[in-house]
Every structure is written in structure tokens, then in C-alpha cells.
Amino acid sequence: MLDKLKIAAVLLIIGTMSGLMIWGTHTVTRDRIEENRIRKQYETFVVIFPDMDVSIIDDHRDEVEHSLITEIITVYDRVGQKLGYLYIGSGTNTRGYIDLVIGVDTNFKVIKITTSSFSQSPGYLEGMRDAGYFEYFSDQALSELDYKADAYSGSTQTHDLIKAIIESAKLLVAGDPVLEALKDAHPDVERYEHFTRHFETGFDEELILYDAQSVIVGFAFVGDIDHQGTEYRVAVVTDADDVFKGFAALEDDVPASLTTALEAFAGHVDTVLEAIELGEDLDAALETFFLNAQQLVETSERIIGVSRLSRFSGIYDGDDLIGYVYRGSIRGHNGQLYVDVAIGLDDVIDVVEIVHHVESSGYFKDVTDHLDDYMGLDDPEDYDTDVYTGSTVSGDAVYNVVKAAHDYHTERNGD
Amino acid sequence: MAEKTIPKKTIKSKKKELGQLATLTKGFIRENPVFVYLLGLCPALAVTRTLETGFGMGLLVIFVLVMSNIVVSLIRNFIPTEVKIPSYIVIISTFVTIVGLVTEAYLEALHASLGIFIPLIVVNCLILARAESFASKNKVFSSVVDGLGMGLGFTFALMLIGLTREFLATGAIAYGEYFPIGVKGSLINFDTYVFKMGVFDGPAGGFIVIGLWLAVFSAIQLHRQNKAEIAKQKMIEEKKRIALERKRMKESAGEQA
Amino acid sequence: MTWAVFFTAIVSAMLINNVVLLRFLGVCPFLGVSKKTDSAFGMSIAVMFVMVIASMVSYLLYYLILVPLEIEYVQTIAFILVIASLVQLVEMFIKKVSKGLYKSLGIYLPLITTNCAILGVAVQNIADDFVADYTLMQSFLLSVGTAVGAALGFGLVLFAFAAIRERLDAADIPPAWKGVPVSLIVAGIMALAFLGLGGIV
Numbered sequence: 001m002l003d004k005l006k007i008a009a010v011l012l013i014i015g016t017m018s019g020l021m022i023w024g025t026h027t028v029t030r031d032r033i034e035e036n037r038i039r040k041q042y043e044t045f046v047v048i049f050p051d052m053d054v055s056i057i058d059d060h061r062d063e064v065e066h067s068l069i070t071e072i073i074t075v076y077d078r079v080g081q082k083l084g085y086l087y088i089g090s091g092t093n094t095r096g097y098i099d100l101v102i103g104v105d106t107n108f109k110v111i112k113i114t115t116s117s118f119s120q121s122p123g124y125l126e127g128m129r130d131a132g133y134f135e136y137f138s139d140q141a142l143s144e145l146d147y148k149a150d151a152y153s154g155s156t157q158t159h160d161l162i163k164a165i166i167e168s169a170k171l172l173v174a175g176d177p178v179l180e181a182l183k184d185a186h187p188d189v190e191r192y193e194h195f196t197r198h199f200e201t202g203f204d205e206e207l208i209l210y211d212a213q214s215v216i217v218g219f220a221f222v223g224d225i226d227h228q229g230t231e232y233r234v235a236v237v238t239d240a241d242d243v244f245k246g247f248a249a250l251e252d253d254v255p256a257s258l259t260t261a262l263e264a265f266a267g268h269v270d271t272v273l274e275a276i277e278l279g280e281d282l283d284a285a286l287e288t289f290f291l292n293a294q295q296l297v298e299t300s301e302r303i304i305g306v307s308r309l310s311r312f313s314g315i316y317d318g319d320d321l322i323g324y325v326y327r328g329s330i331r332g333h334n335g336q337l338y339v340d341v342a343i344g345l346d347d348v349i350d351v352v353e354i355v356h357h358v359e360s361s362g363y364f365k366d367v368t369d370h371l372d373d374y375m376g377l378d379d380p381e382d383y384d385t386d387v388y389t390g391s392t393v394s395g396d397a398v399y400n401v402v403k404a405a406h407d408y409h410t411e412r413n414g415d
Numbered sequence: 416m417a418e419k420t421i422p423k424k425t426i427k428s429k430k431k432e433l434g435q436l437a438t439l440t441k442g443f444i445r446e447n448p449v450f451v452y453l454l455g456l457c458p459a460l461a462v463t464r465t466l467e468t469g470f471g472m473g474l475l476v477i478f479v480l481v482m483s484n485i486v487v488s489l490i491r492n493f494i495p496t497e498v499k500i501p502s503y504i505v506i507i508s509t510f511v512t513i514v515g516l517v518t519e520a521y522l523e524a525l526h527a528s529l530g531i532f533i534p535l536i537v538v539n540c541l542i543l544a545r546a547e548s549f550a551s552k553n554k555v556f557s558s559v560v561d562g563l564g565m566g567l568g569f570t571f572a573l574m575l576i577g578l579t580r581e582f583l584a585t586g587a588i589a590y591g592e593y594f595p596i597g598v599k600g601s602l603i604n605f606d607t608y609v610f611k612m613g614v615f616d617g618p619a620g621g622f623i624v625i626g627l628w629l630a631v632f633s634a635i636q637l638h639r640q641n642k643a644e645i646a647k648q649k650m651i652e653e654k655k656r657i658a659l660e661r662k663r664m665k666e667s668a669g670e671q672a
Numbered sequence: 673m674t675w676a677v678f679f680t681a682i683v684s685a686m687l688i689n690n691v692v693l694l695r696f697l698g699v700c701p702f703l704g705v706s707k708k709t710d711s712a713f714g715m716s717i718a719v720m721f722v723m724v725i726a727s728m729v730s731y732l733l734y735y736l737i738l739v740p741l742e743i744e745y746v747q748t749i750a751f752i753l754v755i756a757s758l759v760q761l762v763e764m765f766i767k768k769v770s771k772g773l774y775k776s777l778g779i780y781l782p783l784i785t786t787n788c789a790i791l792g793v794a795v796q797n798i799a800d801d802f803v804a805d806y807t808l809m810q811s812f813l814l815s816v817g818t819a820v821g822a823a824l825g826f827g828l829v830l831f832a833f834a835a836i837r838e839r840l841d842a843a844d845i846p847p848a849w850k851g852v853p854v855s856l857i858v859a860g861i862m863a864l865a866f867l868g869l870g871g872i873v
Contacts, residue, residue: 007495014490014502018509018749025513026745032520040523453703453852457788461696504756504785508749516745531795534748538786540700618694619863626856634848 044116045086048103051077068168075103082106087172088116089165093157098125100165104142113137113166124155133159143170143179144193149361149368156362167191178250182209185237185246188217203292207235208338208356216240216329216338216356220248221293225285227258234262234286236293240329244273247286261286323350324409328401333393334358341374341405348378352402363391367398380406438560442568449572449625450632454541458532459573460621464584467593469577471525473570475518475533477563479510480542484562487550494551503546504537511537525593541569572628579624584616678817685821688870691789692829693863695796698789701780702830702859703852712834714773715780720823722762723790726755727819730794731812735803751794752785759785793822833859 045052052075069089077083087102103111113134115125128134131151140146145166152159170191182189192207205222220235233250246269247262261283268276273294278287323344330337338355352374357364370387377383380403385395448454455476463469486506494502515533518526526533536542545565550558581588614620685691692698701715730751738744763781767774774781784790797818802811836858845854 003495007498010494011498011502014505018505021509022512022516022746022749025516029516029520033516036520036523453700456699456703457696457792460699500782501753501756504752505749508752512745512748515748531792531799534751534795535697535788535792537748537752538788538791540783540786543786614864617863617867618696619860619867621696622693622856622860622863626853626860629856630848630853633850633853637847 041116044101044114045073045075045103047114048086048101048112049075049077049083052083053078068165069172072172084111087169089168091161091165093161098158098161098165100162102142102166102169108142110137110140110142110145124158128152128155128158143191145170149365152361156360159361178207178248181248181250182207182220182235182237185248186218186239192220203296209237216336218245221296222250223289223292225289227261227283227285228255232258234289236290238273238293242273244268244271244276258283265290321345326405326408327355328404330397330401332357332359332397333363333391334360337394337397337401339398339401341402343406343409346378347406347410348376349374349380349402349406351375352398354398357394359391359394364394366391367395370395371398374402435557435560438557439564439567442564442566443571444632444635446565447568447572447632448541448565449569449576450629451636452541452544454544455539455569456625457535458539459576459625460618461532462529463573463577463580463621463624464616465581465592466574466577466588467590468525468528469573470570471522471593472529472532473566473573475514475529476536476539476542476569477566478514479507479536480545480566480569481559481562482510483507483542483546484550484558485555487546488553488555488558491551499551500543500547503543507542507546508537522594528593541565575628576621576624579628580615580620583612583624584614584620678813681814681817682821682824685818686825686828687866690825690829690866691793691822692826693859693866695792697792698787698826701783701787701789702833703855712830714777716827716830718762718766718777718781719784719787719789720827722755722758722784722787723793723823723826724816724819726751726758726790727794727797728812728816729754729758731797731815734798735808735812747795747798751791755790755794756785789822789826793819829862833862 068091069087071086071088073086073088075083075086084103084105085108087104088100089102090097090099092098099116100113101116102113105111115134128151131148133148133151136148136151137145147159147163179189179192182192186209188211189209190211192209203221203223207220207222208216209218209220211217218237218239220237222233222235224231225234232254235248235250237245237248239245247265249258249262264282265286268278276294278290323342325340325342327338327340330339335358337357337359340351340353340355342350342352344350352371354368354371359367366387373387374380374383380399383399383402385392385399387395442448446452449456449459458472458476462472483503483506487503511534514536515526518529518533545562549561553561578588612620615624689695692702698719701719733750733754734744734747738746738750759782762784763774766777766781797815800815800818802814806814833855837855840854840858
């Protein structure tokens with residue numbers, strides 16, 4: 001009995017002494033450890049904003065819900081001037097997780113995108129880093145971010161995860177007047193991308209409109225309109241089937257007179273653009289603008305296999321018309337493909353461009369690498385479709401669009 | 416021939432003087448915990464990518480070893496045998512926790528690099544073995560010396576492996592990366608080191624380097640054993656010769672008489 | 673958390689991030705016991721069992737008791753005590769069930785407590801911080817998966833190594849290399865082989 005008591009007493013004493021010592025050390029080191037942790041967190045931020053003052057940070061954690069972005073931080077420098085924003089997001093895939101930090105300036109232009117911590121199967125992220133994947137982001141506008149395709153082939157899963165996080169950040173970019181205006185006309189729009197296009201008079205920009213799932217939901221043709229002596233950026237917004245959705249004034253302070261003039265077109269909303277007959281008493285500048293848009297978009301008959309083909313615009317050399325651009329949409333492997341085919345008046349294929357796709361980047365690279373093979377062909381059947389190994393569906397889809405565009409072109413231009 | 420009798424007293428006192436010093440240095444080669452006793456191989460493999468991390472781990476182990484030896488030695492007469500091992504484990508893990516917290520606070524870079532091997536010091540067989548076999552049977556001061564000796568030997572082993580691996584893998588021995596001593600640099604730096612072999616940075620290299628050094632130490636031991644064997648043989652031969660001499664002298668003396 | 677993630681965790685812990693050869697946990701028993709295939713078998717089963725159960729208990733202990741009480745820093749002591757108790761239980765169980773096995777395992781049975789693999793896997797499960805991305809239940813299942821994978825990986829490597837060791841001991845090796853040194857070189861080569869599995873999942 002005494003023995004057992006002795007054992008119990010010894011154990012108790014040892015346990016208590018040990019507990020006390022540990023607790024003591026913990027109390028002494030606790031603050032220092034916390035400091036280290038915070039310092040480590042801000043290490044990533046200071047890389048992006050060297051002038052930032054760590055003590056003044058606006059944390060908008062509550063404003064982000066249902067998003068891969070977990071924190072938006074407004075960053076100030078030591079004199080209280082706003083430097084920009086930090087979007088911190090994270091996500092997991094089967095390879096592990098990635099914590100991303102997106103730093104943008106006050107105009108939502110990317111300063112730097114970097115990882116604060118990650119655990120992906122070894123090699124993938126490092127490989128992408130070495131190939132300049134992250135440097136490529138700097139100085140691009142966040143809302144129309146482009147990805148460096150050859151930096152991530154082979155690390156597709158990792159890239160897809162990073163892309164998803166960045167896309168979430170894009171969606172949260174607040175205060176973009178262009179996006180707000182586009183949304184007024186076409187409520188499904190969540191983001192847009194610029195697309196270079198040769199245009200006839202009246203427009204100098206085309207925007208492709210996407211919804212939250214990155215499906216194309218429409219297009220916007222942008223130009224300057226002279227209204228009462230001042231020029232304003234205005235866009236004609238259509239959906240993916242050329243149905244007119246409305247005008248969008250892409251600037252913040254637009255006079256009431258212009259707004260009224262825009263609203264006069266409201267009666268034509270939800271009608272196919274081609275079929276709209278304009279009435280009287282419309283703002284002259286807007287009317288010309290609208291008619292130009294009508295002329296631009298011409299629907300065609302349904303061609304087998306190709307969901308839609310439309311002649312988009314003419315190609316000009318100075319004042320001379322030298323060809324046309326056709327846009328076709330067709331079902332690819334994972335979803336809709338939008339392909340632009342530029343054909344000269346001599347029926348020679350100039351250029352083939354992929355406007356939008358949702359194919360697997362690894363496979364689709366085969367197709368995009370061989371787009372140049374279309375150049376200079378005056379008969380699409382001369383194109384060698386055997387070059388696609390493993391991407392036949394996507395490759396054939398592109399080929400079908402090119403063929404349909406060429407057929408349409410030769411037919412319409414009377415050969 | 417009268418045999419010289421070496422006074423026994425002198426031998427004993429001499430032994431005691433050298434005793435402490437010998438204990439301190441025995442851990443380096445003769446009784447190196449890693450290379451001779453094969454204890455603590457897990458950290459020896461994991462944290463020896465660089466010299467500095469090996470050194471850092473060695474320091475932490477010395478601290479835990481010495482402190483736990485002190486405590487175990489202090490209370491060695493009060494612990495009942497049934498709860499010996501669990502008590503040792505609690506004592507050791509206390510000091511491991513303490514050293515872990517301190518590292519996390521003041522040596523953040525080292526803490527991040529050593530990772531889970533800091534809590535794993537508690538299962539480093541070296542510490543438990545010394546507590547069980549030495550500290551529980553000896554006075555505090557001897558235990559401290561023993562702990563220091565073994566700990567230094569362990570650090571020496573880790574530094575040796577770390578040195579080899581870092582040099583073979585990068586051609587440079589960096590310092591200042593993990594300890595905030597204010598300066599960063601390299602002891603040696605062969606920028607044009609052509610034979611850089613990345614394999615030594617990774618797990619395979621760890622195994623191979625330790626295997627190599629083990630072979631070296633094994634060879635040293637075998638050599639020593641051989642020498643002892645030869646010396647023993649010589650002594651036996653010598654004794655035989657002396658016995659033969661005596662016999663001959665006896666015979667010749669007997670003949671004369 | 674899908675089944676895919678769960679099975680990936682098992683395969684990852686078993687092969688891609690093999691506990692012994694790539695994470696350096698459990699090397700001492702690895703070199704010490706693997707001299708004969710039959711004792712290696714008994715040893716691995718014991719270790720595997722303790723590893724999985726210990727991981728489960730420590731994980732729950734950490735998240736259900738240590739975290740709410742804000743004493744996470746007691747982790748090391750708590751985990752090692754859990755492991756020590758488990759080993760005691762296993763020892764008593766084996767003693768009752770099979771005296772032969774108990775005798776043949778000898779001192780290696782209580783030595784399972786100091787097996788860095790068991791404590792290492794338990795601590796690693798916490799360090800991996802599954803709860804940042806999954807609910808507690810899902811994280812727990814993931815941790816069990818990792819422990820099972822690690823245990824299987826340990827057993828696999830131990831067994832393979834024992835087979836190699838048997839042949840090595842019979843071979844003609846220079847005296848300085850005999851025993852552990854040459855085994856370590858072999859282990860290094862095995863590690864190289866396992867490195868090749870990286871990036872599969």
C-alpha cells in the first residue's frame with residue numbers, strides 16, 4: 001500500500017514540476033512566437049508593397065462570402081495614402097493546397113502575384129515559377145488577366161487552381177464602372193475580356209462577356225460617341241446569339257441627356273439585332289452607332305456542326321476592304337469553342353484565332369500550336385488534320401469552323 | 416629476474432584524474448553515439464542537409480541531454496523501479512517542449528528547418544539510454560559530464576555528416592542562414608564547383624553519406640581491435656619467452672649445483 | 673473531401689512520401705530488426721497497429737482537448753504518453769495471447785515507444801493542418817488514412833529490406849562495411865527508387 005502511494009506521489013510531483021516548467025516557458029515565449037507568426041505573414045505582403053505600413057490595414061474579411069478569396073486588405077503607406085489592395089485566397093486540389101496573394105494598385109492593375117505557402121506535389125509549382133508564370137502577371141489589369149500558357153503545360157492542375165483563385169479575385173473587383181454598366185444592360189455578365197479586332201468605322205474595341213462560370217454570354221462593341229461636344233465611351237451590348245441587350249455608357253459621370261438618349265433604344269431590347277427597325281427622333285450619334293453595329297453583325301444560316309457563324313467585320317488596308325472576319329461557335333471537347341477566321345477577298349485564309357475555349361490546356365496546346373498551318377491556304381481541305389494526336393475532337397471542331405467560314409465566304413462573295 | 420611491481424595506488428588516482436576528461440571526449444570517436452552505438456539515426460539523416468542545421472540540432476540535443484541527466488540523477492533515489500521509464504519519458508519530453516518553444520520564439524529559421532524533428536528529440540534513443548544506463552546510477556556532476564560528452568559527440572557526428580552533404584551537394588558551407596548572428600556567408604565557396612551532386616541533398620544522399628562515415632568509423636574500430644589483438648599476442652609470446660628463459664636458467668643452475 | 677482525396681492520402685503516405693526512406697522516420701528499428709524476415713513481420717504488425725491507433729487517439733486528443741483548453745504546446749508530452757500506454761497494452765495483450773511471439777520480440781516490444789515513426793506520424797498529422805480546409809470529421813478520416821498509409825509503407829519497406837539483408841549477410845563484404853554501413857547504402861538506393869514515385873498523384 002505504501003509502495004503504491006509512493007509511486008503515485010512521485011508521479012504527481014514529476015507531473016506537476018513538468019507542467020509548471022512548461023507553462024512558465026510558454027508564458028515567456030508566447031508573445032514572441034505570435035510576433036514571429038505575424039511577421040512571417042506580412043513578409044509576403046511587404047514583398048509586394050515595400051512602402052506599406054503594417055499597422056494600418058483595413059481588413060474586409062466579412063465582405064467575402066462563397067469565394068476562394070478569404071481576405072481583402074486595403075494597404076496604406078506611412079502617411080496614410082492608399083497604396084492598393086491585397087487579395088488573399090487559397091484552395092485545394094488533389095495535389096495539395098495553394099495560398100495565393102494578389103497585390104493590385106488602386107487602379108486594379110496587378111503589381112505582383114505570389115504564393116505565401118503551398119503544398120503541391122513537388123516540382124510543379126517550382127517549374128512554373130522558373131518558367132516565369134508569376135512574373136507574367138505583373139502590370140496586367142486584374143480584370144483581364146492573361147496567363148502564360150507555356151509556363152504551365154504539365155502542371156495543368158496547379159495552374160487551374162491558381163486560375164480559379166485569381167478568377168474569384170476578379171469577380172470581387174469593386175468599383176469597375178465598365179463592369180457595372182455592362183451588368184445594367186446584360187445582368188448575367190460577371191466579367192469581361194478585351195479582344196483585338198479590326199473594325200469598320202464607329203468601333204475600336206470589342207469586349208467578350210462571361211458569366212460566373214466563364215461561359216460566353218455576349219459581346220460588347222465599344223466606341224466613342226460625340227454627345228453635345230464631349231466624347232463618351234459607349235458600347236452596344238448583345239448576347240451570344242446577337243440579340244440586342246442595350247447600350248452601356250462605360251464612364252462614371254454621364255450627363256442625364258445622354259442617359260435619356262440611350263434609354264430611347266430600350267424598346268428594341270431582346271430583339272435580334274439584325275431585325276431591329278429604328279424609329280424616329282433618336283439621338284443622331286447613337287443612331288449611327290447602332291446602325292454600324294447592325295451592319296457589323298450579320299447572321300447566317302445554320303451550318304451543320306457549327307452552331308453559329310457570323311461575319312463579324314471587314315478587314316481594311318487603309319480605306320480598301322481586303323477581307324472579312326468570321327466568327328463561329330462549335331461544340332468542342334469540354335464545351336463551346338469560339339473561333340475567328342480571317343479570310344481575304346482572294347479566298348486565302350489569313351489567320352485563325354481561338355476567341356474562347358474550355359478545353360484542357362494540355363491537349364489544346366496541340367491545336368493552338370498548329371493554327372498557323374491554316375495561314376495561306378486557299379482551300380481548307382489542304383490542312384493536315386493528322387497533326388492532332390490526342391486532341392482530335394478539339395482539332396476537328398476548329399477545322400469545321402474554318403471550313404464553314406471558308407465555304408460561307410466563297411459563297412457570299414460569289415466565286 | 417625480479418618483476419617490477421607497479422604500485423596499484425598510482426594507477427587508480429591517475430585513472431580518476433583522466434576520468435572526467437576522458438568522459439568528455441569519449442563521445443567523439445571511441446563511443447560516438449551515432450557511428451558506434453547507432454543511436455539517433457533519424458535526426459542524423461533528416462537534419463544534416465547543411466552543416467548549420469546539423470549543428471543546431473546538436474545544440475538542442477545537448478541541452479535536453481544535460482538537463483534531463485541532471486534531473487534524473489537528482490531524483491535517482493526516489494523513483495520506484497516500476498515507474499522508471501515513464502518518469503524518464505515525462506522528464507525528457509518536458510525539456511524537449513521547453514527547447515521547442517524557445518527555438519520557435521528566438522530561432523524561427525532553425526525551427527522551421529528542423530520541423531517535426533524537434534519534438535522527435537524525445538524519442539531519440541540516445542537520451543533515454545543515457546538516462547537509464549548512466550544518470551540513474553551516478554552523481555549529478557558525472558551525469559552532467561557524461562551528458563555533455565555524449566551530446567558533443569552527437570553534435571560532432573551531425574556536423575560531420577552535414578559538412579559532407581552540404582559540400583558535395585552545393586560546393587559551399589553556408590553560415591548565418593539559421594542562426595541570427597547577423598552575418599551571412601559561406602566558409603568555402605566554389606562557385607565553379609563542377610562536381611555538384613544534388614543527390615546528396617536528398618534522402619538517398621543522407622543514407623549513403625552516413626553509410627560511408629559508418630564504414631570509416633568501423634574501419635577505425637577494427638584497426639584498434641587488430642592492434643589490441645596483436646599487442647595481446649605479443650604479450651603472450653613475451654611471457655612464454657620469459658618462462659622458457661627461467662626454465663633454462665633453473666636447469667643450468669641445477670646442473671652447476 | 674472525396675474518396676479520391678482519401679485514397680490519394682493513403683497512397684501518398686505509403687509510397688510517394690514513404691515514412692522510412694523519404695521522411696526518415698523509423699530508421700532505428702528499420703536497421704535493427706530487419707535481420708530476419710519472420711521477426712520483421714511480427715515487428716511490423718505491432719508497429720503498424722500502434723501507429724494507426726496512436727495517431728487516431730492523439731488526433732482526437734489534440735483537437736478535442738488540447739485546442740479548446742489552449743494548451744497545444746503540451747502536444748509532445750501528451751502524444752508520447754499516449755504511445756507509451758498503447759505499447760504497454762499491446763505488450764500485455766501479446767504476453768497473454770502468444771508467449772512465443774513475446775519472447776522472440778524481446779526488448780524490441782517496449783522499444784516501439786521510441787519508434788520515431790509513430791510519434792512522427794502523429795505530429796505530422798497535426799502539422800499538416802487538414803482542419804484549415806476540411807471539417808473535423810473529414811480531417812480525422814484523412815489523418816487515419818495517412819496513418820494507415822504510413823504504416824503500410826513502413827511494413828512494406830521493412831519487409832523488403834529484411835529480404836535484402838538476409839542475402840547481404842551471406843555475401844562477402846569487406847569487414848569495415850559489414851553490417852550497418854552496407855545496409856545504409858542499400859537503403860540509399862531504395863530511397864532513390866522511391867524518389868522516382870514522386871509526382872504520380
